[in-house]
Amino acid sequence: xxxxxxxxxxxxxxxxxxxxxxxxxxxxxxxxxxxxxxxxxxxxxxxxxxxxxxxxxxxxxxxxxxxxxxxxxxxxxxxxxxxxxxxxxxxxxxxxxxxxxxxxxxxxxxxxxxxxxxxxxxxxxxxxxxxxxxxxxxxxxxxxxxxxxxxxxxxxxxxxxxxxxxxxxxxxxxx
Amino acid sequence: xxxxxxxxxxxxxxxxxxxxxxxxxxxxxxxxxxxxxxxxxxxxxxxxxxxxxxxxxxxxxxxxxxxxxxxxxxxxxxxxxxxxxxxxxxxxxxxxxxxxxxxxxxxxxxxxxxxxxxxxxxxxxxxxxxxxxxxxxxxxxxxxxxxxxxxxxxxxxxxxxxxxxxxxxxxxxxxxxxxxxxxxxxxxxxxxxxxxxxxxxxxxxxxxxxxxxxxxxxxxxxxxxxxxxxxxxxxxxxxxxxxxxxxxxxxxxxxxxxxxxxxxxxxxxxxxxxxxxxxxxxxxxxxxxxxxxxxxxxxxxxxxxxxxxxxxxxxxxxxxxxxxxxxxxxxxxxxxxxxxxxxxxxxxxxxxxxxxxxxxxxxxxxxxxxxxxxxxxxxxxxxxxxxxxxxxxxxxxxxxxxxxxxxxxxxxxxxxxxxxxxxxxxxxxxxxxxxxxxxxxxxxxxxxxxxxxxxxxxxxxxxxxxxxxxxxxxxxxxxxxxxxxxxxxxxxxxxxxxxxxxxxxxxxxxxxxxxxxxxxxxxxxxxxxxxxxxxxxxxxxxxxxxxxxxxxxxxxxxxxxxxxxxxxxxxxxxxxxxxxxxxxxxxxxxxxxxxxxxxxxxxxxxxxxxxxxxxxxxxxxxxxxxxxxxxxxxxxxxxxxxxxxxxxxxxxxxxxxxxxxxxxxxxxxxxxxxxxxxxxxxxxxxxxxxxxxxxxxxxxxxxxxxxxxxxx
Numbered sequence: 001x002x003x004x005x006x007x008x009x010x011x012x013x014x015x016x017x018x019x020x021x022x023x024x025x026x027x028x029x030x031x032x033x034x035x036x037x038x039x040x041x042x043x044x045x046x047x048x049x050x051x052x053x054x055x056x057x058x059x060x061x062x063x064x065x066x067x068x069x070x071x072x073x074x075x076x077x078x079x080x081x082x083x084x085x086x087x088x089x090x091x092x093x094x095x096x097x098x099x100x101x102x103x104x105x106x107x108x109x110x111x112x113x114x115x116x117x118x119x120x121x122x123x124x125x126x127x128x129x130x131x132x133x134x135x136x137x138x139x140x141x142x143x144x145x146x147x148x149x150x151x152x153x154x155x156x157x158x159x160x161x162x163x164x165x166x167x168x169x170x171x172x173x174x175x
Numbered sequence: 176x177x178x179x180x181x182x183x184x185x186x187x188x189x190x191x192x193x194x195x196x197x198x199x200x201x202x203x204x205x206x207x208x209x210x211x212x213x214x215x216x217x218x219x220x221x222x223x224x225x226x227x228x229x230x231x232x233x234x235x236x237x238x239x240x241x242x243x244x245x246x247x248x249x250x251x252x253x254x255x256x257x258x259x260x261x262x263x264x265x266x267x268x269x270x271x272x273x274x275x276x277x278x279x280x281x282x283x284x285x286x287x288x289x290x291x292x293x294x295x296x297x298x299x300x301x302x303x304x305x306x307x308x309x310x311x312x313x314x315x316x317x318x319x320x321x322x323x324x325x326x327x328x329x330x331x332x333x334x335x336x337x338x339x340x341x342x343x344x345x346x347x348x349x350x351x352x353x354x355x356x357x358x359x360x361x362x363x364x365x366x367x368x369x370x371x372x373x374x375x376x377x378x379x380x381x382x383x384x385x386x387x388x389x390x391x392x393x394x395x396x397x398x399x400x401x402x403x404x405x406x407x408x409x410x411x412x413x414x415x416x417x418x419x420x421x422x423x424x425x426x427x428x429x430x431x432x433x434x435x436x437x438x439x440x441x442x443x444x445x446x447x448x449x450x451x452x453x454x455x456x457x458x459x460x461x462x463x464x465x466x467x468x469x470x471x472x473x474x475x476x477x478x479x480x481x482x483x484x485x486x487x488x489x490x491x492x493x494x495x496x497x498x499x500x501x502x503x504x505x506x507x508x509x510x511x512x513x514x515x516x517x518x519x520x521x522x523x524x525x526x527x528x529x530x531x532x533x534x535x536x537x538x539x540x541x542x543x544x545x546x547x548x549x550x551x552x553x554x555x556x557x558x559x560x561x562x563x564x565x566x567x568x569x570x571x572x573x574x575x576x577x578x579x580x581x582x583x584x585x586x587x588x589x590x591x592x593x594x595x596x597x598x599x600x601x602x603x604x605x606x607x608x609x610x611x612x613x614x615x616x617x618x619x620x621x622x623x624x625x626x627x628x629x630x631x632x633x634x635x636x637x638x639x640x641x642x643x644x645x646x647x648x649x650x651x652x653x654x655x656x657x658x659x660x661x662x663x664x665x666x667x668x669x670x671x672x673x674x675x676x677x678x679x680x681x682x683x684x685x686x687x688x689x690x691x692x693x694x695x696x697x698x699x700x701x702x703x704x705x706x707x708x709x710x711x712x713x714x715x716x717x718x719x720x721x722x723x724x725x726x727x728x729x730x731x732x733x734x735x736x737x738x739x740x741x742x743x744x745x746x747x748x749x750x751x752x753x754x755x756x757x758x759x760x761x762x763x764x765x766x767x768x769x770x771x772x773x774x775x776x777x778x779x780x781x782x783x784x785x786x787x788x789x790x791x792x793x794x795x796x797x798x799x800x801x802x803x804x805x806x807x808x809x810x811x812x813x814x815x816x817x818x819x820x821x822x823x824x825x826x827x828x829x830x831x832x833x834x835x836x837x838x839x840x841x842x843x844x845x846x847x848x849x850x851x852x853x854x855x856x857x858x859x860x861x862x863x864x865x866x867x868x869x870x871x872x873x874x875x876x877x878x879x880x881x882x883x884x885x886x887x
Contacts, residue, residue: 013205025190029187041201042208046211131195131196132196132197
């Protein structure tokens with residue numbers, strides 16, 4: 001049983017400040033474009049604040065906000081006749097809870113930033129070309145003067161290394 | 176979109192990398208959101224009736240004071256240990272250490288219930304668990320405002336058996352705020368008021384969500400539904416006929432519901448269906464069939480007679496918890512109610528009885544707390560064992576291999592671990608290996624005394640009284656019945672309504688629960704309200720205006736349409752039986768139950784879990800299809816030799832087309848569309864078989880269609 005008191009209810013301003021990054025990122029993970037994530041994040045807070053809800057504890061509040069955001073996201077997808085990209089919401093939620101549930105993803109971001117430093121120059125370049133420059137795989141291959149298959153492997157290995165690194169850091173923090 | 180790129184299959188990592196490497200950090204939306212709120216300060220705390228508490232801050236002198244107090248406490252603890260070296264623990268501490276004993280102060284630290292904090296939490300919890308106060312905007316609804324919950328002296332169910340003084344609040348445990356009865360009288364409302372209240376509450380949410388409910392269902396759709404929900408079978412053609420032509424009004428509908436619930440014509444069917452349903456609910460489909468000590472027919476007999484007498488639900492629950500007597504219907508001293516606990520007790524292990532009692536009747540799934548503190552609420556492990564302690568006087572005696580074998584359920588004095596003041600407790604082991612003593616406490620509300628002697632304190636009678644008077648009882652009943660009609664209750668799981676669970680329509684639930692209590696737990700009345708309610712009249716067809724109402728996809732149900740679902744295997748069985756021309760007769764209940772169970776055995780199996788759960792394979796798989804298509808029951812229904820519905824239609828003096836129409840009506844409660852008729856005409860030409868065989872094939876196809884096994 002938790003030993004801490006339930007938190008004091010937050011004001012709307014505090015609520016938005018505390019949880020908006022997490023909701024926005026969660027929506028992005030679901031597959032939202034950035035602009036749609038902006039809209040749904042806004043709508044999520046408007047709904048819950050107008051309706052009122054019980055701030056039982058941090059985890060419950062974050063979970064409730066995510067659920068509202070998820071429902072809004074699904075509604076938008078249906079209205080637009082679009083398929084939902086993520087079909088296993090439970091798995092995604094579990095992953096979110098593990099890595100980003102406690103701090104809206106800020107900790108994960110910090111760990112990832114440190115882990116990026118450990119990548120080879122080439123691997124980091126490949127990821128930057130993909131995520132910063134938004135290059136296609138073939139453009140990345142051309143840029144690095146490797147085959148497409150090689151570019152694919154390079155990025156997969158880089159991401160695996162990042163995952164392992166984050167896992168390791170997380171374990172170390174836990175211990 | 177990262178997810179669409181085949182290389183990047185880890186959405187979380189991708190999003191974080193986009194944020195780190197790209198330029199897609201989350202924006203600060205505060206000002207936009209606040210602007211849209213109209214710059215009006217919104218006090219969340221006041222909206223939800225939670226008093227904002229001042230933050231607990233340490234002032235500069237607190238550390239030293241704290242240290243001083245800690246030192247004083249240590250000294251006092253040492254003195255206390257020396258002075259009480261031979262003493263046992265008081266029942267107030269409810270805690271005992273048997274191995275690797277830490278000091279008492281350490282033990283206290285290990286206790287899951289931390290007390291000052293809990294008191295604050297409880298105040299909040301108490302307010303949080305009365306969501307009606309936050310949800311209800313005004314008093315315009317016909318329902319009454321929920322009454323504040325307080326402890327009651329109303330032990331009307333078994334007043335003579337209560338020997339324990341009033342409960343005193345425990346100081347060191349979580350307490351369920353809704354565990355006790357309201358002392359305020361709830362005024363019974365008229366049926367129209369109740370129905371208007373249901374509509375009002377649902378309308379409110381539909382408006383909030385910006386959806387329009389589905390159109391009303393057709394007359395025959397509603398009639399098919401009501402037969403399925405109240406009698407567990409589809410209606411026959413003759414039962415549908417009156418609703419095909421005439422204008423159906425609320426009065427007509429009420430007349431039909433009254434006939435199904437109260438007339439002698441349907442009395443037997445009603446009793447058999449609901450007896451079976453409640454038996455399944457209480458002990459599962461396999462309970463009392465050999466793997467446990469219960470006698471299934473014995474429990475069914477008790478339930479049948481109770482339903483026949485329209486016994487109040489709280490009285491039934493009280494009987495089931497407090498019953499003593501023999502399990503076999505032929506034994507002298509038979510009491511069928513004992514079979515509920517016999518099915519859930521193994522030697523002196525009553526944990527299944529505890530978890531079933533708390534979940535079935537109170538909607539509190541405490542079994543998660545059997546081995547550790549509840550993972551998602553404040554319920555501590557001790558709460559489970561304190562509830563279990565109410566069953567500690569229970570004793571089971573095997574009656575041998577006589578003419579009426581079976582078991583007898585008795586009460587005996589419980590010795591357990593006795594404290595100096597005569598209380599008797601039992602140990603349970605905490606995850607950290609420390610054993611702790613548990614005494615009876617009702618959802619965290621401790622008893623003033625916990626004697627193990629029957630004459631001082633009949634624990635089961637006490638529990639029966641507490642459960643049957645608890646407001647949680649009617650809330651759980653309403654949730655279960657609502658779920659029976661709609662396929663979804665007000666919570667994700669019907670039996671899990673704990674403080675950690677979100678209730679979709681708190682005000683509606685509470686209002687119906689209040690009316691259930693006010694009407695003395697009249698089961699038929701509750702069925703009638705739901706059967707005549709607005710959402711039950713709605714079509715299962717949804718449109719763009721309410722397509723977000725999709726609980727099938729994990730969304731919260733809004734009840735703006737009827738949710739199509741597959742019939743239970745029992746309902747398919749009974750529907751096929753009635754179409755085979757057989758009716759349920761009073762003197763053949765036992766035989767029919769055996770035949771039905773034998774058929775159901777093909778689809779259900781028992782899982783070897785602590786909760787005695789069952790798996791149901793009646794989910795439209797190949798096995799189900801094969802049994803339905805080729806089984807003996809299907810052969811009976813499609814037979815032209817016995818007096819089946821098919822035979823009556825086939826041998827009637829009507830044109831073939833009319834016979835086809837009648838087959839549709841009898842199986843699907845509707846006539847065929849023009850397109851369907853045209854297709855059937857084409858088939859009849861191609862088939863080149865006699866009319867009888869052709870109609871038999873059509874009939875077989877209709878009964879094996881997905882529409883037949885859907886409640887829609």
